[in-house]
Amino acid sequence: MVLSLAAGDRFSLEWTHSVEKQAWRETWEVIPSKTMEATGDRRLHLVEAAVKGSGAGMEPGEGGHFEDGWWVWAPDLPPVRALTLAASGETPSAWTLCGAECVELGGTSGAPIHLAPCDGS
Numbered sequence: 001m002v003l004s005l006a007a008g009d010r011f012s013l014e015w016t017h018s019v020e021k022q023a024w025r026e027t028w029e030v031i032p033s034k035t036m037e038a039t040g041d042r043r044l045h046l047v048e049a050a051v052k053g054s055g056a057g058m059e060p061g062e063g064g065h066f067e068d069g070w071w072v073w074a075p076d077l078p079p080v081r082a083l084t085l086a087a088s089g090e091t092p093s094a095w096t097l098c099g100a101e102c103v104e105l106g107g108t109s110g111a112p113i114h115l116a117p118c119d120g121s
Contacts (some may be wrong), residue, residue: 009029009030009099009100010027010029010030010047011027011028011097011099012025012026012027012028012096012097012098012099013025013026013028013083013085013095013096013097014026014095014098015091015092015093015094015095015096016091016092017051017055017092018090018091018092020053020055020108021092022051022052022053022054022055023051023052023053023070024049024050024051024052025050025051025070026048026050027046027047027048028044028045028047028083029044029045029047030042030043030044030045030047030117031033031043031045031079032043033079037044038065041081042117042118043079043080043081043117044079044080044081044082044083044115044116044117045079045080046075046077046080047074048072048073048074048075049061049073049074049075050067050070050071050072050073051070051071051073052070052071053068053071054071057069060072060073061073061074061075062076077112081082081116082114082115082116083114083115083116084112084113084114084115084116085105085106085112085113085115087105087106087107087108087109087110087111087112087113088106088109089106089107089108089109089110090109091106093100093107093110094106094107095113097115
């Protein structure tokens with residue numbers, strides 16, 4: 001499966017935490033890298049994270065606030081080239097990726113799923 005996202009596009013990933021069984025949501029944006037003019041390179045930037053509850057490995061980040069039943073915050077992390085999602089089939093939920101439409105990923109056992117922006121060429 002191939003999904004195409006352009007620079008400036010946002011998408012969300014949502015899943016159920018494997019230990020605490022609470023929902024986790026992240027909002028990502030495709031951005032140009034600092035060297036994009038020369039290479040066409042794009043990166044993924046984590047814009048916002050949110051957890052429904054708290055627990056082991058789910059503590060809200062710095063500046064977190066409670067909003068509509070979620071702890072929400074804006075992580076201060078550098079952009080990344082790609083994300084790798086486990087697809088063990090043993091977790092409480094698949095990953096739900098939502099852009100223009102939503103699709104479930106990694107709900108059954110299989111190879112890891114790699115998410116990366118296409119190059120600009």
